[in-house]
Amino acid sequence: MVLYESILEETDSYNMNVTLIPQYNNIPSRTEPILKTWISRRYEMKIPIIAANMDSVIGDDLADVLIEHGSIPIFHRFTSYEQQWNWGKKYGSNCFLSCGLNNIDQTIKLLKETDIKGMCIDIAHAHSSTMKNFLLELKQHIPSDKDIIVGNICTPTAFHDLANWGADAIKCGIGGGSACTTRMVTGYGVPQFSAVYECGKIAEKLRVPLIADGGIRDSRDIMLALSAGASSVMIGGLFSNTFESVAPKEHVSENGGDVTYATYRGQASTEFQIDFYGEVKKGTVPEGIAFRKRCSQSADTLINQLCGGIRSGFTYGGARTIKELQRKAEFRRVTSSFIQESKPRPF
Numbered sequence: 001m002v003l004y005e006s007i008l009e010e011t012d013s014y015n016m017n018v019t020l021i022p023q024y025n026n027i028p029s030r031t032e033p034i035l036k037t038w039i040s041r042r043y044e045m046k047i048p049i050i051a052a053n054m055d056s057v058i059g060d061d062l063a064d065v066l067i068e069h070g071s072i073p074i075f076h077r078f079t080s081y082e083q084q085w086n087w088g089k090k091y092g093s094n095c096f097l098s099c100g101l102n103n104i105d106q107t108i109k110l111l112k113e114t115d116i117k118g119m120c121i122d123i124a125h126a127h128s129s130t131m132k133n134f135l136l137e138l139k140q141h142i143p144s145d146k147d148i149i150v151g152n153i154c155t156p157t158a159f160h161d162l163a164n165w166g167a168d169a170i171k172c173g174i175g176g177g178s179a180c181t182t183r184m185v186t187g188y189g190v191p192q193f194s195a196v197y198e199c200g201k202i203a204e205k206l207r208v209p210l211i212a213d214g215g216i217r218d219s220r221d222i223m224l225a226l227s228a229g230a231s232s233v234m235i236g237g238l239f240s241n242t243f244e245s246v247a248p249k250e251h252v253s254e255n256g257g258d259v260t261y262a263t264y265r266g267q268a269s270t271e272f273q274i275d276f277y278g279e280v281k282k283g284t285v286p287e288g289i290a291f292r293k294r295c296s297q298s299a300d301t302l303i304n305q306l307c308g309g310i311r312s313g314f315t316y317g318g319a320r321t322i323k324e325l326q327r328k329a330e331f332r333r334v335t336s337s338f339i340q341e342s343k344p345r346p347f
Contacts, residue, residue, distance in 0.1 A: 001227070001329045018193060019338065020227055021330040023318035033314035035307060037231045037322050038209045039072050039096075040147035040169035043117050046070025047307055048226060048322060050211065052177075052236035053098045053120055055079070056264050059246035060090075062239060065299040067094050069307075074098060074120050074149070081106060088114030096149060098122045101134045111142045118147035118168065124182070124287070125174070126150050127158035132165050139166040152213055154195040159202045159210070169209040171234065172199045176214035178237045179266035182287045193228060200229015200326075219309025226310070226322055227329035238306075240264035242299040249295065265290035 027033065037048040051058050051066055053074040063073035075087045077098035084097050092115035099107045099119055111119055121135065135150065142148075150162050151171025162170050173196075175182040175189035183189035190198075192215040203210040212230035216222060216238065225233050240247045240262055247262035265271050266288020319325035 022316045025318040048232040050234045051239040056247040061244040120149040154190040159199040163206045163208045171211045171213040173214035197228040223313040244299045260295040
């Protein structure tokens with residue numbers, strides 16, 4: 001992995017001021033690259049794409065499509081214990097569940113009494129003493145074949161600490177999601193490409209998979225994340241806009257036809273807090289928004305488009321696997337002229 005110029009301080013959410021340099025290619029077909037990757041220390045999946053564990057994204061219908069394509073669904077934690085139990089029994093070893101830091105006994109019970117692959121401890125700022133204590137205790141009481149994904153963080157120090165505390169995969173990204181306002185509200189965060197690149201170097205040394213979470217708009221962003229050190233990417237908004245997501249849908253008539261809109265929201269948005277808690281928690285400020293976007297495709301179509309773009313990208317990188325892609329990756333900082341030059345310009 002080579003940086004032609006220092007780009008880390010100026011690259012945010014895989015924006016257009018960084019590009020990958022094409023490499024010598026000895027791969028005769030775009031169907032040859034293998035997209036298999038590790039979601040966690042013990043478990044593999046066939047594609048490096050995960051749907052975000054958010055309550056306006058993942059549900060049974062989307063989970064079924066993900067499993068069909070070789071991904072692994074991570075169900076969200078913003079529901080009842082009974083629903084978590086039902087997911088654990090229905091999907092078993094094909095899924096992860098999610099939890100917070102509130103009820104370790106319940107989390108241990110789910111891990112011991114269902115066949116799930118493991119649990120995602122899902123909080124906004126995971127580099128904390130509370131997380132350390134919870135993770136260390138959890139690891140002492142669960143079966144050895146259960147993996148624990150932890151998130152979110154955005155610094156190499158945080159990645160290193162979480163790995164030492166026992167995390168089997170780590171979600172990297174704070175404030176880069178399309179429905180997130182954390183950086184604007186708090187002033188904290190790290191540009192997403194920089195976070196993935198810097199944490200990716202630690203991930204490689206410690207052999208702990210990095211999940212790049214946030215900022216993915218197309219297959220180009222996925223290629224940059226994988227090349228910078230991610231084992232997989234987590235996608236919220238794009239999946240929320242598919243017909244199979246659990247985002248609230250509205251069907252309207254436009255220009256003589258029927259159109260479907262989906263409402264996507266951050267888990268720290270005003271709308272979510274009112275729905276889940278009955279009010280915005282006292283003493284807190286929302287760090288997310290909700291917005292409506294048109295549903296334009298199925299999850300099957302989206303996954304095929306993204307994976308097709310990734311395979312094509314692999315040939316430009318002269319790589320058959322993600323590890324080879326990362327080894328050969330060369331980045332270069334570019335200017336606004338490159339941005340304009342890269343966009344379609346119909347005459």
